[in-house]
Amino acid sequence: MRELSVQPLTRAAFAPFGEVIMLEGAQHYPINQGRTERYHDLARIQVSAGGGRPLLNVFRGLPSHLPVEVRLLERHPLGSQCFVPLHGARMLVVVAPPGELDESALQAFLTTGDQGVNYAPGTWHHPLLALDQGGDFLVVDRGGRSDNCEERELGSPRLIRALPE
C-alpha cells in the first residue's frame, strides 16, 4: 500500500480545505473589563444552505494507532464541519479538495492538541482520527433536511506509517 506522508498543520497549508482553529495569529481583544480575552471568529461556520441550522455536538473518538489505513473519505456538500479537541488530543487530518475526488491531491496533516479544524463545505475528509488517548471533540456542523454526507472508497488506499518529527 502506498504511503501517505503527514505534514504539520499550518493555516497556509490547510487554506484550500477550510480553516485551522487556533489562537496564535487570531484576531483578539479584551472584554469583561479586561478579565477575558476574546479570540474572535476563528472559523467560517457555513450551515444555512437548504434551510440548515447550526448543531453543537461532541464526538467521542476511539484512539487511532499507527499505521493508519486510509480507505474512505466523506464530504458534506451543504455545510462546514469543525472539530475542536476538548482534552488536548491530537488528530490526523486527511483531506482532498472539493469537487470530483482527486486521489492524487490527498494530503495528511497532524494537529497539535491546541488546534482544531473546520472543513469547508464539500472538502473531502477522513472521518475522525483521534490520536493519543482519543476522547472528546466539540463539533459544529449542519442540521436540517437534505442529504449532506457523501462517502467514497479510495481506488488506491494509502497508509500512514509515521508522524512528522
Place this chain on the structure above:
Amino acid sequence: MRELSVQPLTRAAFAPFGEVIMLEGAQHYPINQGRTERYHDLARIQVSAGGGRPLLNVFRGLPSHLPVEVRLLERHPLGSQCFVPLHGARMLVVVAPPGELDESALQAFLTTGDQGVNYAPGTWHHPLLALDQGGDFLVVDRGGRSDNCEERELGSPRLIRALPE
C-alpha cells in the same frame, strides 16, 4: 452585601435560562463504523435573527476567586451564547430570566469541568466567571449588524461566598 447561594448545575434547574451542555443524558449514536460516538445537538444555537451568523470563538478567562461580587449582568437579545470549557475549568454561572431584569430571581450555579452552558437569547447572565486555573472556553454566539449586548448594574449587588459542597 447580601449573599447569593450557589447550586450544582442541572438540566432541570437551568431550563428557564437555556441548556446545560453535557454528555450524560444526551442523545447519542455510533458513527464512523463504530469508532466514534456522536452526542447530537446538545444546545439550541439561535443566531440567525437580524441576518446574524454563527461565530466560533475562544474566550480566555482569568480565574475568579471567592468571594465573588456580582454587580452587573448582560444579555444578548438577538442570539444565544454558549460556553464549553476546553481544559476542564469550572464556571460560576449567574443568571436571571429573560424580560425586564428581576434581581429577586437571580440564581447562581456551579458547573463541573465537563459541563458547558448555552444562554438562550435574552437570558440575563454575568460575564464569564472561570474558576480553578481559568483558561479557555469555546464560545458560539451571533455575529452580524445590530446591537446585541445590553448591560445592567444591579441595584443590590450580591456576594458569592461559598461553593456547594
